[in-house]
Amino acid sequence: MTRPSPKIGVYGFTGCAGDQLMILNCEDQLVDLFGATEIRSFVMAKSDNHEAELDVALVEGSISTEAQLKHLKDIRERSKVLIAIGTCACWGGPQAMKLGDGKFEERYKKVYGNAKITVSKAIEGQPLDAFVKVDMKIPGCPIDKQEFLKSVSKLVAGKHPYLLKSPVCLECKWKENKCLLLDGKFCAGPLTKGGCGAVCPSHNLPCVGCWGPTDDLNVSAEYDLLKEKGFVPEEIITKIRKFGGSGVMELVKNLEKKEAKK
Amino acid sequence: MMILKMKKEDLPAFLESAKEWGELWGPTTKDGKTSYAKVDSLSQMDLKATRTVIPPKKFLYPPRFTMFDFDEEGFVERTGDVPKRILFGLHPCDVHGILIMDKLFLETYKDPYYAERREKTLLLGHSCIPDDKCMCFATNTDFVAEGFDLFFTDLKMFYLVWVGSSKGHDLVRMRADLFSRNLDKNDILNYTEYRKWKTAQFKAKIDLTGMPDIFELGYNSPIWDELGEKCLSCGQCSMVCPTCNCYNVVDEVDLGTAEGTRDRFWDSCMFREYSVVAGGHNFRDKRADRLRLWYTHKLQAFIGEFGKPACVGCGRCVATCPVDINVATVSTALKEQEVGK
Ligand code: SF4
Ligand code: SF4
Ligand code: SF4
Ligand code: SF4
Numbered sequence: 001m002t003r004p005s006p007k008i009g010v011y012g013f014t015g016c017a018g019d020q021l022m023i024l025n026c027e028d029q030l031v032d033l034f035g036a037t038e039i040r041s042f043v044m045a046k047s048d049n050h051e052a053e054l055d056v057a058l059v060e061g062s063i064s065t066e067a068q069l070k071h072l073k074d075i076r077e078r079s080k081v082l083i084a085i086g087t088c089a090c091w092g093g094p095q096a097m098k099l100g101d102g103k104f105e106e107r108y109k110k111v112y113g114n115a116k117i118t119v120s121k122a123i124e125g126q127p128l129d130a131f132v133k134v135d136m137k138i139p140g141c142p143i144d145k146q147e148f149l150k151s152v153s154k155l156v157a158g159k160h161p162y163l164l165k166s167p168v169c170l171e172c173k174w175k176e177n178k179c180l181l182l183d184g185k186f187c188a189g190p191l192t193k194g195g196c197g198a199v200c201p202s203h204n205l206p207c208v209g210c211w212g213p214t215d216d217l218n219v220s221a222e223y224d225l226l227k228e229k230g231f232v233p234e235e236i237i238t239k240i241r242k243f244g245g246s247g248v249m250e251l252v253k254n255l256e257k258k259e260a261k262k
Numbered sequence: 263m264m265i266l267k268m269k270k271e272d273l274p275a276f277l278e279s280a281k282e283w284g285e286l287w288g289p290t291t292k293d294g295k296t297s298y299a300k301v302d303s304l305s306q307m308d309l310k311a312t313r314t315v316i317p318p319k320k321f322l323y324p325p326r327f328t329m330f331d332f333d334e335e336g337f338v339e340r341t342g343d344v345p346k347r348i349l350f351g352l353h354p355c356d357v358h359g360i361l362i363m364d365k366l367f368l369e370t371y372k373d374p375y376y377a378e379r380r381e382k383t384l385l386l387g388h389s390c391i392p393d394d395k396c397m398c399f400a401t402n403t404d405f406v407a408e409g410f411d412l413f414f415t416d417l418k419m420f421y422l423v424w425v426g427s428s429k430g431h432d433l434v435r436m437r438a439d440l441f442s443r444n445l446d447k448n449d450i451l452n453y454t455e456y457r458k459w460k461t462a463q464f465k466a467k468i469d470l471t472g473m474p475d476i477f478e479l480g481y482n483s484p485i486w487d488e489l490g491e492k493c494l495s496c497g498q499c500s501m502v503c504p505t506c507n508c509y510n511v512v513d514e515v516d517l518g519t520a521e522g523t524r525d526r527f528w529d530s531c532m533f534r535e536y537s538v539v540a541g542g543h544n545f546r547d548k549r550a551d552r553l554r555l556w557y558t559h560k561l562q563a564f565i566g567e568f569g570k571p572a573c574v575g576c577g578r579c580v581a582t583c584p585v586d587i588n589v590a591t592v593s594t595a596l597k598e599q600e601v602g603k
Contacts, residue, residue: 153516218491
C-alpha cells in the first residue's frame with residue numbers, strides 16, 4: 001500500500017533558525033525526507049516555494065510582530081496539522097521569559113525609544129499556541145534529530161508520533177550520572193522535558209532547561225530545594241523562566257504569591 | 263547447595279578461566295560513581311564500593327531495547343543477539359532484587375526478553391561492606407541463599423564459595439583445582455564472626471515491622487500530601503530501585519516505509535503520564551497519590567501478595583532522591599505522622 005506523499009511546509013519566525021538548520025542537518029536521512037514527502041515550502045532550503053494547501057506545517061520561532069501573526073494565521077488556515085518545532089515556537093523561548101509581567105511597553109520604550117518602526121509593529125513574543133491551534137509540540141533548543149525524524153516518519157506512515165513526556169532525569173539516570181542537585185548544583189532537569197539524551201548532565205553540566213517545561217513539573221519543590229542549597233530567589237526564578245515561557249508563567253506566579261504570603 | 267573454600271589469591275585465575283563462558287562484567291568506579299562495566303580482569307573492579315548507581319537489573323531488562331522488527335507481513339523477534347555475560351560482585355540485596363524480578367517476569371507471564379537475558383547471565387555474588395544507607399537488615403535481605411550461580415563470602419584469607427546452580431558448578435569445575443571441600447571448625451567460626459561483624463555495621467534508622475498495617479491506617483493521612491509537595495517527579499527513585507520494573511512500549515517506523523521496531527523502555531509511576539488512560543482521564547493525577555502508590559506497592563501490597571516487601575533495602579533511594587524521600591523517611595513519617603526535615 002502506498003500513501004500519497006504528504007505535503008509539507010517549513011517556516012521560521014522569531015528564533016535562531018536552529019531547528020530548520022537541524023532538519024537540513026539530518027544528512028543521512030535528508031534525501032529520504034525529501035523523497036517521502038513533498039516539501040512545498042522551505043525558504044531556508046530552496047528557492048522554488050509554493051504557498052498552498054499543506055498536510056503538515058512545521059513552524060519554528062515565536063511570534064513577535066503583527067506581520068508574523070498574519071503569516072502564522074495564513075499557514076494555519078491551509079494546514080491540516082500544525083507542529084511547533086523548537087522551544088521558541090512551543091513555549092516562547094528566552095524572548096518570552098518575562099511573559100505576563102505587564103511591562104512589555106516599558107521594555108519596548110527603553111530599547112526603541114521613539115524610533116519610527118517601518119517594518120511591522122512589534123508585539124510581546126509568544127508561542128504559536130497563544131494565537132492558533134497547535135497540534136503537536138516538538139521542543140528542543142535545537143530540536144533533536146532523532147526525535148524529529150521519528151515523529152515525521154510516523155506522521156508519514158499515518159501514525160501518532162510519540163514524544164517522551166518525562167523529565168531529563170529519566171535519561172540522565174539511564175546514563176548512571178550522579179545527580180548534580182545532590183552536589184548543590186542548579187540543575188533544571190526535573191522541570192525540563194526529556195528526549196535530549198541528558199547531554200548536559202552527562203558532561204557534568206547542569207541542565208539549563210532549554211527543552212522547555214516537562215509534562216508535570218513541581219516548580220515550588222525545585223525552588224525550595226535550590227533555596228536550601230543557597231541560591232537566591234531572584235536567580236532561581238530567572239533561570240526557571242529562561243526557557244520556560246508560557247509553560248511556567250502561571251506556576252511562577254503562584255510560587256511568587258505563595259512566597260509573598262510567607 | 264554446596265559450600266567450597268578458595269584461597270583469596272586464586273580469584274583472578276578463577277575469573278580468567280570463567281571468561282571462557284562469557285564476557286566478564288563487574289563494578290568499576292570512575293569519577294566518584296560506581297557502575298557495572300565490562301572488564302578484563304579482577305584488577306579493574308572495585309569490590310569495596312557498596313552500591314552501583316543502577317542495579318544489575320539493567321542487564322536482564324535494559325533501560326531501552328528493541329523487542330522486535332516489523333513490516334506489513336509480520337514481525338521478527340530480536341531475541342538471540344544477547345551476549346553471554348558473567349556478572350561478578352553482586353551483593354545480597356542485588357540478588358534479592360533479581361529474585362523479585364524473576365517472580366514478576368518469569369512466573370505467571372513469562373517475558374521472553376527477560377528470560378533470554380536471565381538465561382545468558384551468570385550471577386556471581388560477593389559479600390559487601392555496608393554503609394550508613396544500607397537497610398537490608400530491615401528487609402531480611404542481608405544474606406542470600408538462592409538466586410545466584412556462585413556467591414563469594416570474603417573471610418580475609420579465604421573465600422567461602424556457595425554453589426547455587428549447576429551452571430555455577432560448571433564454572434567451578436573449569437578450575438576444580440582452586441576449590442576445596444575441606445571445611446573445618448575454623449571456617450565455621452570465621453563465618454559466624456563475619457555474620458556478627460556485618461550485622462553490627464548497620465547505622466540506618468529504619469524499622470519496617472508492621473508496615474502493612476501502618477499503610478492501611480495511613481491511607482488517607484495528610485503525610486502523603488506533604489510528601490507530594492516535596493517530590494520533584496523526577497523519577498530517579500524508580501530508575502535506581504532494583505525492584506521497579508515498569509515500562510513503556512512505543513513503535514518507531516522507518517521514514518517512508520511501514521517497517522519499524524517495537525521498543526521498550528523504563529518508565530515510572532512517579533510520572534503523571536504513566537497513569538493516563540483512554541480519554542485523558544488520570545487515576546493518579548496528584549503527585550501525592552503517585553507517591554502513595556510507589557510506597558504502598560513496596561511495603562504493603564507486595565507483602566500481601568508475595569509475603570515479603572518489594573524493597574530489598576539497598577539504600578539507592580536514600581542515595582539518590584534529591585529531596586530525601588525514601589523508604590526510611592517515608593515509613594518513619596507515616597509512623598510518626600510527621601515529615602522529617
Ligand atoms: S543531574 Fe539534573 S537531570 Fe540528572 S538526575 Fe539530577 S536533576 Fe535530573
Ligand atoms: S525502595 Fe529504596 S532501598 Fe528499597 S529496594 Fe528500592 S531503592 Fe532499594
Ligand atoms: S544493602 Fe545490605 S546487602 Fe546491599 S550492599 Fe548494603 S549491606 Fe550489602
Ligand atoms: S521521590 Fe524523590 S527521586 Fe522519586 S520522583 Fe520524587 S523527588 Fe524524584
